[in-house]
Each structure stands twice: as structure tokens, then as C-alpha cells.
Amino acid sequence: MAYVITEPCMSSKDASCVNVCPVDCIHPAPDEPGFAEAKQLYIDPAECIDCDACMQSCPVDAVYPERRVPLQW
Numbered sequence: 001m002a003y004v005i006t007e008p009c010m011s012s013k014d015a016s017c018v019n020v021c022p023v024d025c026i027h028p029a030p031d032e033p034g035f036a037e038a039k040q041l042y043i044d045p046a047e048c049i050d051c052d053a054c055m056q057s058c059p060v061d062a063v064y065p066e067r068r069v070p071l072q073w
Contacts, residue, residue, distance in 0.1 A: 001066050002045035006073035008062035009040040017054035
């Protein structure tokens with residue numbers, strides 16, 4: 001089960017989660033093309049190893065396990 005980055009990320013795009021991800025599955029990273037234009041970051045479910053690091057590091061509580069995403073998002 002992968003993690004999902006939800007709507008609260010849209011206002012911050014903090015990228016703390018990118019820095020802690022051991023498999024670099026969060027895109028676009030600040031050093032990738034399109035970061036400035038992206039409205040929010042996303043997690044590639046094929047690359048995610050469910051380590052929970054992104055969820056713990058998110059300052060706006062925007063990361064949830066796929067099955068636990070709040071209904072409003």
C-alpha cells in the first residue's frame with residue numbers, strides 16, 4: 001500500500017518528504033524539472049516501499065496511507 005500526498009500540500013510544497021524518502025519516489029523533487037510549476041508533489045506507488053518516513057516528516061499532515069486518505073481529499 002503506497003502513500004498519497006493530499007490537498008494540504010498544495011499550499012506549501014514543503015518538500016521535507018522528498019529529503020527523507022529512501023527510494024526517491026516523491027516527484028517532482030526540488031531539483032527536477034517542473035517543480036516550480038507543480039501544484040503539489042506526488043508519490044509514485046510503484047516505487048514507494050511504505051516506509052512511513054514521508055508521513056512523519058510532513059509539516060502540514062498531507063501524507064496518508066492510500067487506504068486512510070480522508071474523504072474530503
